[in-house]
Amino acid sequence: MNLVNTLLSIQGLEIDYPGRDNNDRVVAVKDLNLDLEEGEIGCLLGSSGCGKSTVLRAICGFEPVKAGQIRLRDTLVSSPSIHLATNQRRIGMVFQDFALFPHLNVLENIAFGLRSFPNTQRASVAKEWLKRVALSNKADAYPHELSGGQQQRVALARAMAPEPDLILLDEPFSSLDIDLRERLATEMRDILKSNNITALLVTHDQFEAFAIADKIGVMAEGKVAQWDAPYELYHQPINRYVADFIGRGVFVKGIVQPDRKVKIELGELDLDEDQVYTIGKEIDVLLRADDIVHDDHSAMQAEVVRKTFRGADFLYTLKLNSGIEIFAFVPSHHDHAIGEKIGIHLVADHVVTFSG
Numbered sequence: 001m002n003l004v005n006t007l008l009s010i011q012g013l014e015i016d017y018p019g020r021d022n023n024d025r026v027v028a029v030k031d032l033n034l035d036l037e038e039g040e041i042g043c044l045l046g047s048s049g050c051g052k053s054t055v056l057r058a059i060c061g062f063e064p065v066k067a068g069q070i071r072l073r074d075t076l077v078s079s080p081s082i083h084l085a086t087n088q089r090r091i092g093m094v095f096q097d098f099a100l101f102p103h104l105n106v107l108e109n110i111a112f113g114l115r116s117f118p119n120t121q122r123a124s125v126a127k128e129w130l131k132r133v134a135l136s137n138k139a140d141a142y143p144h145e146l147s148g149g150q151q152q153r154v155a156l157a158r159a160m161a162p163e164p165d166l167i168l169l170d171e172p173f174s175s176l177d178i179d180l181r182e183r184l185a186t187e188m189r190d191i192l193k194s195n196n197i198t199a200l201l202v203t204h205d206q207f208e209a210f211a212i213a214d215k216i217g218v219m220a221e222g223k224v225a226q227w228d229a230p231y232e233l234y235h236q237p238i239n240r241y242v243a244d245f246i247g248r249g250v251f252v253k254g255i256v257q258p259d260r261k262v263k264i265e266l267g268e269l270d271l272d273e274d275q276v277y278t279i280g281k282e283i284d285v286l287l288r289a290d291d292i293v294h295d296d297h298s299a300m301q302a303e304v305v306r307k308t309f310r311g312a313d314f315l316y317t318l319k320l321n322s323g324i325e326i327f328a329f330v331p332s333h334h335d336h337a338i339g340e341k342i343g344i345h346l347v348a349d350h351v352v353t354f355s356g
């Protein structure tokens, strides 16, 4: 392993909490591994209670570790026998509610993190960061006079100003309007990237994760099931859990045919070249909403059983003749009624399969 450019390295991490009974322990994180390179943005993605925040707290130094280790650059900061204090870790933190000081104005909030700087430098460095997050005109404003997105940028500037090695962000978009989140995630990514900041955030929203992260770790029950680039997670999920969690899809049954094909109810698909398949074997084929195209001229029909308007398109739930329900994104000018039969065809070019 090359540690030169690896900023954060977590190996075999295990963390537990006291349970209800005195001797009882509840395992929150187990055998967790990940590496984050310098300048990379990583994201831990998972449903509530899977252990995301516990990992962040351990990196910060708020939680002792039971097994494994956490390294920042080449310094071992946490292991069962070593625990570096939080203030010695050079980590910046952005909290879910931004945690700005209500009685300090924007400039003072940012300068707060610069207490170790000489007085003469504090204001100029704080002003420079205010400029970098495009809020120079708000230096004198108080947090309650800012929008949620502006407060978030102040919190980010406050965390970045002391130039920590790593920024941790705990659900940074959860208190913002849902339609703002994706835009702000892109904006935050631009700020972090243009300042070459290494960051790790946690979220339960995969679209936020896709908008901001270079690497995503899908977490389940305290473990990272797959730590990979968003594209790989989507197209090469390592197991059914990841496949199910990422994107909108369902598994349908298929029978392996000669010439690397699989036959499903909707037709034949090409199988992955890298895998070995037994002809005649039944396998599960992942069909995602973007693998199905609405086509008025297709003889293959499916019944609309549900639909969700998403602006540019609808997410249709379609029932096949066999009774199986699949998803399809359909441009929103194709507004079909529930119960109506519409033509569809398959466009999957990369097929994800698991043995049946």
Ligand SMILES: Nc1ncnc2c1ncn2[C@@H]1O[C@H](COP(=O)(O)OP(=O)(O)OP(=O)(O)O)[C@@H](O)[C@H]1O
Residues within 6 Å of the ligand: 017, 018, 026, 027, 028, 046, 047, 048, 049, 050, 051, 052, 053, 054, 055, 204
């Ligand atoms: N202080 C604690 N004492 C006991 N158990 C805890 C404590 N903090 C967390 N846990 C348990 O550890 C597990 C992981 O919690 P954690 O807060 O890391 O999850 P999370 O993925 O961040 O969840 P959420 O998205 O809901 O914030 C959960 O089962 C939780 O109940």
